[in-house]
Amino acid sequence: MTVESWIQVWYALPVLLRGLLVNLELLLGLLALGLVVGMAVALVEVYAPRPVAAAAVAYEWFFRGVPELVLLFLFYFGPDQFGVQISAFTAAVLALGFRSSAYQSQIFRGAIQAIPAGQMLAARSLGMGRLRAIWHVVLPQALRLSLAGWSNEFSSVLKDTTLAYGIGVVEVMRQARYLTARNFRLALPAFIAVAFLFLILTYLGNWTIGLVERRLRIPGLEVRR
Amino acid sequence: MGLDWAWLPQLAHGLKITMELTAACMAMGAALGIVLALLRVYARGPFLPLFWLASAYVQFFRGTPLLVQLMIIHFGLPSVGIRFTPFLSGLIAMGLNTAAYQAEYFRGAIQAVKAGQMLAARSLGMTRVAAIRHVVLPQALRLALPPWSNELIYMLKYSTIVYMIGVMDLMGVARTIAARNFRFLELFSLAAVIYLGIVLLLTFALRWVERRIRVPGLGSAGRG
Amino acid sequence: MRKRAWLWALVGIVLVGGVALGAEKFVVGCDIAWAPFEWVSPKGAYLGFDLDVMRMIAILEGYEIEIRDTAFDSIIPAVVAGKVDIGASGFTITAERAEVVDFSQAYWTSDQAVVVREGSGLNIVTALSGGAKVGAQRGTTGAGWVEDNLVGKGVNVTLVLYETYPEAVLDLLAGRLDAVVQDEAPSQQAVKEYAGQLVIAGIIKTYEEFGFLVAKGDPKRILPRINEGMAKLKASGAWDNLVAAYFGPSLDKIEAAWEACISILVEERDVVRYAQCLADRATQ
Numbered sequence: 001m002t003v004e005s006w007i008q009v010w011y012a013l014p015v016l017l018r019g020l021l022v023n024l025e026l027l028l029g030l031l032a033l034g035l036v037v038g039m040a041v042a043l044v045e046v047y048a049p050r051p052v053a054a055a056a057v058a059y060e061w062f063f064r065g066v067p068e069l070v071l072l073f074l075f076y077f078g079p080d081q082f083g084v085q086i087s088a089f090t091a092a093v094l095a096l097g098f099r100s101s102a103y104q105s106q107i108f109r110g111a112i113q114a115i116p117a118g119q120m121l122a123a124r125s126l127g128m129g130r131l132r133a134i135w136h137v138v139l140p141q142a143l144r145l146s147l148a149g150w151s152n153e154f155s156s157v158l159k160d161t162t163l164a165y166g167i168g169v170v171e172v173m174r175q176a177r178y179l180t181a182r183n184f185r186l187a188l189p190a191f192i193a194v195a196f197l198f199l200i201l202t203y204l205g206n207w208t209i210g211l212v213e214r215r216l217r218i219p220g221l222e223v224r225r
Numbered sequence: 226m227g228l229d230w231a232w233l234p235q236l237a238h239g240l241k242i243t244m245e246l247t248a249a250c251m252a253m254g255a256a257l258g259i260v261l262a263l264l265r266v267y268a269r270g271p272f273l274p275l276f277w278l279a280s281a282y283v284q285f286f287r288g289t290p291l292l293v294q295l296m297i298i299h300f301g302l303p304s305v306g307i308r309f310t311p312f313l314s315g316l317i318a319m320g321l322n323t324a325a326y327q328a329e330y331f332r333g334a335i336q337a338v339k340a341g342q343m344l345a346a347r348s349l350g351m352t353r354v355a356a357i358r359h360v361v362l363p364q365a366l367r368l369a370l371p372p373w374s375n376e377l378i379y380m381l382k383y384s385t386i387v388y389m390i391g392v393m394d395l396m397g398v399a400r401t402i403a404a405r406n407f408r409f410l411e412l413f414s415l416a417a418v419i420y421l422g423i424v425l426l427l428t429f430a431l432r433w434v435e436r437r438i439r440v441p442g443l444g445s446a447g448r449g
Numbered sequence: 450m451r452k453r454a455w456l457w458a459l460v461g462i463v464l465v466g467g468v469a470l471g472a473e474k475f476v477v478g479c480d481i482a483w484a485p486f487e488w489v490s491p492k493g494a495y496l497g498f499d500l501d502v503m504r505m506i507a508i509l510e511g512y513e514i515e516i517r518d519t520a521f522d523s524i525i526p527a528v529v530a531g532k533v534d535i536g537a538s539g540f541t542i543t544a545e546r547a548e549v550v551d552f553s554q555a556y557w558t559s560d561q562a563v564v565v566r567e568g569s570g571l572n573i574v575t576a577l578s579g580g581a582k583v584g585a586q587r588g589t590t591g592a593g594w595v596e597d598n599l600v601g602k603g604v605n606v607t608l609v610l611y612e613t614y615p616e617a618v619l620d621l622l623a624g625r626l627d628a629v630v631q632d633e634a635p636s637q638q639a640v641k642e643y644a645g646q647l648v649i650a651g652i653i654k655t656y657e658e659f660g661f662l663v664a665k666g667d668p669k670r671i672l673p674r675i676n677e678g679m680a681k682l683k684a685s686g687a688w689d690n691l692v693a694a695y696f697g698p699s700l701d702k703i704e705a706a707w708e709a710c711i712s713i714l715v716e717e718r719d720v721v722r723y724a725q726c727l728a729d730r731a732t733q
Contacts, residue, residue, distance in 0.1 A: 077409035159290035188301035
């Protein structure tokens with residue numbers, strides 16, 4: 001691990017950053033998917049009749065129990081059997097997104113259930129339909145309460161984006177491997193550099209979420225643990 | 226789209242490797258994790274540098290992806306002369322990684338044990354070390370079991386990563402058979418089912434253990 | 450609400466437009482870690498003999514290609530599954546492979562080389578017997594040869610398989626292997642890259658031929674175009690220039706030449722001038 005190898009990695013930084021951009025795109029896509037689906041699943045689990053809620057629980061259990069890599073491969077090779085071709089990137093967004101939705105639904109469910117039942121009663125007594133009550137009263141509060149747990153999920157999936165390497169997505173790990181294949185002496189500095197890039201991203205992300213949390217905080221509204 | 230029974234022995238062997246890897250890395254993680262947690266909670270005065278060291282370690286291994294850590298250990302270290310077999314690289318990477326997470330769970334558990342206990346132990350004449358060993362740790366370890374169980378499940382799932390450096394764990398075997406026979410969907414579905422089954426079994430087993438070692442009244446307040 | 454509708458309309462137009470304007474495009478699957486046939490430069494560019502031939506034929510025959518980095522032993526399954534249209538990764542034409550894919554005309558001949566560490570004193574016989582640890586890339590004919598002719602015949606060797614060729618070379622350099630079996634050209638390239646550390650102990654005459662491959666039955670009618678493109682390249686002298694550029698010079702020189710000349714291929718789409726430029730600069 002000579003000074004020269006570090007200098008070479010420095011010059012290769014643009015290439016690594018290009019790969020990191022793919023990780024970030026993947027992150028945004030899967031978090032968005034996870035948010036939408038996770039919210040839906042949480043709502044179903046809390047408000048829907050028993051059998052439907054049970055399906056939601058099964059869904060959660062499946063996507064939390066199957067390893068990410070297996071999910072990635074299933075989503076990448078699965079559609080071929082039905083004649084649909086999807087790119088590795090799309091497969092990664094779907095696989096990691098649905099998995100994230102299972103974890104996010106837990107966070108949302110906890111937040112929804114932390115809101116006093118009286119709120120829903122009050123909303124309905126004002127004549128709001130169930131859906132309107134959920135949309136205007138429960139959700140805004142639940143989203144705020146979820147931010148803390150969401151921060152954990154963010155850190156977790158940021159790191160999981162590297163798994164997309166396994167199905168061929170050209171993200172930062174793959175770029176680092178390319179460098180290594182060309183010159184094995186670059187391996188240690190290159191991967192350490194990637195590690196630090198992730199450290200920086202994790203701190204930035206958590207700091208941002210903390211900022212958002214503080215801005216949206218409503219005094220008196222907290223999760224009673 | 227059928228299953229070939231000839232695959233089962235290979236898959237079983239792969240599963241054995243997966244379980245060995247997971248068990249070994251959790252053991253390593255627990256040992257190292259407890260040490261790190263103790264350093265983070267109790268290191269003071271002349272031992273302060275150890276506190277910083279432990280904190281830096283936890284920050285690094287929790288803040289960077291496991292895959293990167295694995296690559297550093299397996300592909301990076303050889304350039305400075307340290308070379309491991311794929312299995313060993315996987316074990317070390319996973320062990321070091323889980324140690325950081327476990328350190329946090331143990332730390333939370335240790336801090337949940339009421340401070341009064343330590344005072345009482347010391348007033349009885351115990352040294353700090355003895356108090357930690359005989360009073361704090363037994364309770365802390367019981368409190369740490371639920372998050373520790375989660376971590377075990379996590380590690381079992383993350384163990385799939387080692388196929389990328391050539392370890393023939395369940396994932397590696399599944400992928401190899403799939404590539405040879407072009408039957409990707411069947412094999413990965415089978416792998417998914419097997420992993421789900423193991424996760425389910427482990428979850429029930431761990432819950433049973435939790436119930437059995439629970440101390441009534443311990444840890445109702447201050448547990449996050 | 451109005452703003453959102455416009456946004457969705459725009460997205461819709463872009464999607465539809467993209468699909469409509471898309472030229473004919475084929476996905477080329479390749480294990481891009483096998484210099485000099487394919488590798489990735491430090492700047493992240495995909496270059497190599499196979500890849501440039503694919504690019505040049507695409508220009509000559511009027512279609513677009515997308516090069517997708519794929520693990521070597523996954524390329525044929527991917528072609529069979531339809532995920533990848535063309536396999537271009539130094540594939541040896543074998544009867545076994547021809548059962549599931551169709552090959553183009555042969556474009557390269559090769560034997561297997563046995564690479565050992567300089568100074569280890571191993572020759573081709575001692576490197577492949579007596580408890581030796583032999584490395585090969587998973588799914589290659591080299592690996593197959595060792596399996597069939599050594600392990601299968603009871604010779605005392607241990608075969609260690611690797612996902613990529615560079616990994617096997619690294620383990621050889623580190624002393625974890627006694628020999629690595631791989632096609633001639635990449636072996637020669639490896640020996641050159643690690644000058645003084647590696648040497649070719651011997652050649653196993655396997656008389657292999659490389660071909661590009663597509664799914665069985667060639668549903669998209671790609672093979673005739675590939676064969677025609679290759680013929681055009683050979684007739685125009687571009688093929689010979691490409692060979693001179695990629696087989697012989699060091700990787701650094703080839704990369705520098707590629708960077709200087711690639712605009713001729715991508716922008717001006719002049720295949721012959723590109724090959725000439727590459728050969729001139731690489732062999733300087």
